[in-house]
Amino acid sequence: MTDFERFSAAIAERYVVERELGRGGMATVYLAHDLKHERDVAIKVLHPDLGAALGAERFLSEIKTTAKLQHPHILPLLDSGAADGLLYYVMPFVRGETLRALLEREKQLPIPDALRIAREVASALEHAHKQGIIHRDIKPENILLQDGAAVVADFGIALAVQHAGGARMTQTGLSLGTPQYMSPEQAMGERAIDARTDVFALGAVTYEMLTGEPPFTGATTQAIVARVLTERPASLRTVRDTVPVVVEQGVMQALAKLPADRFSSAGAFALALSLPNVRETVGTPVAYATRTPRGMVTAGIIACAVVSAAAGWLGRGATSSVAPTLETRFTLDFRRGEVVPQYMVGRIYAFSPDGATLVYVAADSTGQTQLYRRPLNAVSASPIENTAGALNPAFSPDGRTIAFTANGELRRIPAEGGSATRVTTYATSTVRGITWLSDRELAFGVLGSRTLSVVSSDGGAVRPLASAPEGVDLRWPMAAGDGEHVLYTEQSPNGATHELYVVSAATGKSAKIEVDALLALGVYRGELLYVSSEQELFSVPIDLATGALGGKPRRLATGLDTYPAVSIADAALSSRGDLVYRERVDASQLVVTNRRGEVTERVTDSTRLLSPRFSPDGRHVVMMSAETGTAIAIHTLDRSSGIQSNLTADLRPGRRTAPSWSADGARVMYADLGKGGRGPVWRAADGRDTESVLPSPKGVGVIEMSPDRRTMIGKFTLRQDDDGRDLWWWTVADTTAHRFTTGPSNDYGPRFSPNGKWVAYTADVNGVRQAFVAAFPGPGGRVQLTQDGAFSVVWAPDGNAVYYGQGNRIMACDVALGASPSVIRTRSVLSGDYLLSEFTFASFDVSRDGEFVLVRALRPPHTVVVRGALQ
Structure with a gap:
């Protein structure tokens, strides 16, 4: 046998x-x-x-x-x-190929691909090394490529063989390791090896990915080992002159003969390989001179990267002589299950004043958001305890304290961790940004208050700093770094207009800044850095005392991830001129899956697809697409013919809410809240007629119609007796609005059950968004369906279950509806690389036949970090 x-x-x-x-x-x-x-x-x-x-x-x-x-x-x-x-x-079983197979086919890899694979392997090694596990046999055969991502195999044998050791291994005639990738100490049979042996092997693999050959070759094992022990590898740039100098230096350090001369950890090697775009750049002198302001701190993060703003904007200052500056850029990887949500209504990144640490907001697979701390010389982040539900992180100028908002409170916590302290409460509304004026004072904006306020970091009385006319919202304050001025955004209620202002902290006098800006990231050496409504990053010289500009804005970057409806962008600037931003999803695909999660239909590709909905008969899909800036288009698609009908061909910049179908499938409804928009409208699904205004109260935004077409439910963008948190309903015959939910939670994404007697929605509870169901129109309280988080909800066709997004999964909650609704069970339905983290509107839908329509990112958003970009 x-x-x-x-x-x-x-x-x-x-x-x-x-x-x-x-x-x-x-x-x-x-x-x-x-x-x-x-x-x-x-x-x-x-x-x-x-x-x-x-x-x-x-x-x-x-x-x-x-x-x-x-x-x-x-x-x-x-x-x-x-x-x-x-x-x-x-x-x-990985349905991909090994790195060896890829190298045999391609010989040399593109430099970005080789460095990405090396960083991913280094990340795996760093994790294992922290557990005391050395791989000992890193080679292309043990690196699998699954959908392009590197996965390290054979940790299974490594530890067992390592601990068996000695005579037992000698008896087999085998040694652990492959000559071309063995470190000198491993080749000599030393037993006391550490993480630096794996660093050497990864250096050899990286060398081979870039040059096509391992650094040490020979006709026999003995010849290879002799070269490992005595020879220095040929220069990478001799073989391939396009390899950046800093990459060659990093690989050669990893291949040093003595362990003491190598990187001390795989994480340190990964950081060296994260700087492929290092270059010397001479900044252009600025003719417009102004006082160099003191460094300032900004907040924000998701999918994220630190990047250099632009070659022509480095080392910018008030003098005519600027020294060369070293610029480096790299992207951040996030651990499995860690989701940087899209469309968060707040800043998600913050740099420490020294630029060495990034703090960001992320959600785990259950939807729980909190702050994470990521030293930029490390390969992973650690959660900051006692920050559940956090948003808007901001470092104090001295770097000792982080302020943030959570659960109706403005809080602060020591930067190194500890207990959080409440600074002030705003339970009746939502904070729109915070910033430190000094180490002892904070400025913040509150939705609907028309006021920018200041409070001591120890709490106490709140005083106004700036105010706006009726119907205008103040948000996203950012200290200018000179200790005297604060930048902020004024936004109209429907999100159609946003204007940038600067206010004096001493006098309260404000001045408008004549730029197209969603928000300001700060001021660095006399230049204003801001994000435009077209998802672009600009700089321009500014006189903070008057708001006057000293030149023409200079475009620094494009394709930032923004949420124009609330004037926010996922980006931040450090007081040292470092930059972090998240790139928008610029390639997505609409797919249909069966009940088992198997893709049965690839419907369409676009730059950015949002909020798909099946028609009642399942034959059509309506969706939003965001091509550029704030231009949102709404399309319907015939699944049988593939023909798309554009219902908003004008692409007028502004805000359009997620579309939905009338119960008979003849019309599509959405709210047009752009400049000159008319609020909730509907239109024939095939686009034959023009938009018709739907009877509704003034200022309503997100809408959903009941199956009998008599009632609608939604949220207001701004209303005198509403803080933007609650859901309201009204009838088509009588547009008087009735409150359906009452704070303090912020409620989103209402969906009528198929029989119209229940409404499912999500609400934040102690910092975690959960799914709820409530009888419509009442009476009775709501029933919580989930414990581990939910991003958006959709009813099953039979009304006996509610589907919801959670991390990268769609879950189902089977419910028994009646006088006293109850949860029967919760189950996983499908998972995959889908965009499920939106909570303002559902990012998937289910047909009456049980099919799912979802949006898949063809290239996920990257977080880009640029170190020393503006120094």
Whole structure:
């Protein structure tokens, strides 16, 4: 009986072994089917002599530690055991290829791809090293590529073999490691090796990805080892002169003979490879001179990166002589399950004053948001305790304190962590931005108050700093860094207009700044940095005393992720001239899946697709697309013919809310709140007629119509007796608005049940957005459906379940509706690379036949960091 037959028979009750995938010096890999979980897996069976040398008990004991490794770039361990004397362990079956296969086909990789793969592997190694696990055999064969992302395999053998060691390994005639990628100390058989051995191996792999050959080659193993011990690799730039100098320096340091001369950690190596665009750039002198303001701090983050603003805007100052400045840029990776939500109504990033640390807002897979701290020389972030529900982070000028908003309060917490302290309460409304005026005072804006206010960081009385006319909202204050002025945005109620102002903290006198800006990121060396309504980053010299500009705005970057309806952008500036921003999703795809989550139809591609809805008969889909800036188009699509009808062909800049269908599928409804817009309207789904105004109260935004077409429910953009948190309803016959929900939660995304007797929606509870259902129009309280977070809700066609987004999954809550509604069970429906983090409107829908329509990001948004961009 062959080993294949022997092993197959021994595990037949749990796995069906289908075929051999490959074999190496230590194990044979088989493709198998997991009978219990109905999935394909890869099973590695150790060669009998190696298994005997290790011993089953020792191997299975040691491999338990490996099972604890959970990281997006580590192939996880699913199972392990002994079958008929053969030791094995089970991993997911990756339907991709190895890095070796890619290199054999392409020989050399594009520099950005090679560096990204190296950083991803380094991230995996850093995680394992912190658990005390050294891989010892990093090579292209052990790096799998799944949808382009690197996944490191074979941590399973590494720890067990490491601990078996000595004579046992000698008996097998095997050594752990591959000569071309072995460090000198490993090649010499030293047992006391550490993380720097893996750094060396990754350096060798990176060298090969860039040049097409490993740094050390030879006809025999002995020849290769001799070169590893005695020779220096050929210069990367000799082989490929397009490799940046800093990358060559990083790879060569990783390949240093002495461990002490290498990077001390894989994370440090990753950081060196994160700086591919380092270059010397000479700034252009500024003719318009002004007093150089003191450094300031700004807030914001998601998908995020720190980037240099522009080559011509570096080292800018008031003198005519500017020294060369080093600019570096890189993108940030986020750990598995960590979601940087889109369309957050607030700033999500903040730099520490020294530019060394980035704090940002993120949600875990349950939807719980909090602050995370990311030193920029580290490969991962750590959560900041006691910041649940946080938004609008801002460092104090001395860097010791972080202020933020959460759960109806403005709070502060020590930058190094600790207990959060309440500064002030605004339970009846929502804060629109905070900034530090000094180490002891904060300025903040509140939705609907028409006032910019100031409060001591110790609490106490609140005093006004600036005010606006009736119907205008003040938001997103940002200290100008000179200790004297504050920048802020004035926005009209419907979000159609936004104007930038500067106010003197001493006199309260405001001046308008004549630029097209959603908000200001700050002032650096006399230049205003702002984000425009067209998702572009600009700088322009400014006189803060008058608001007058000293030249023409200079475009620095395009394609920023913005939310024009509330005048926010995911970007921040440090007092040292570092920049972070998130790029918008510029490539997305609408797909239809079956009940099992299998994609059955790729409907359409666009730059940015939002809020898809099936028609009642499932034959059409209506969606929004955002091509540029604030221009939102609404389309319908015939699934059978593929023909699209554009219902808003004018692409008038402004705000349009998510579309929905009339109950008979003949019309599409949405709210047109742009400049000159007419509020809620509807139009024939095929676009044959013009827009007709729907009977509704003044100032209503998000709308949903009941199945009988008699009632609508929605939110107001601004209303005297409403703070923008609650849901209201009215009838088509009588547009008198009735309150459906009452604070303090902020409620979004209402959906009528198929029979019109219930409404499902989401609301924030202690910083976590949860799903609720309530009888319509009442009476009775709401019933909470979820405990672990929900981004948006959609009813099942039969009305017996509510679907909701959670992380990258769609979940279902089966409900029993009646006099006393109850939750029967919660279950997972499907998961994938879908954009499910929006909460203002649903980002998916379900048809009457149980199909799902979702938006998939073809290229997820990146967070870009630029260090020293403006120094």
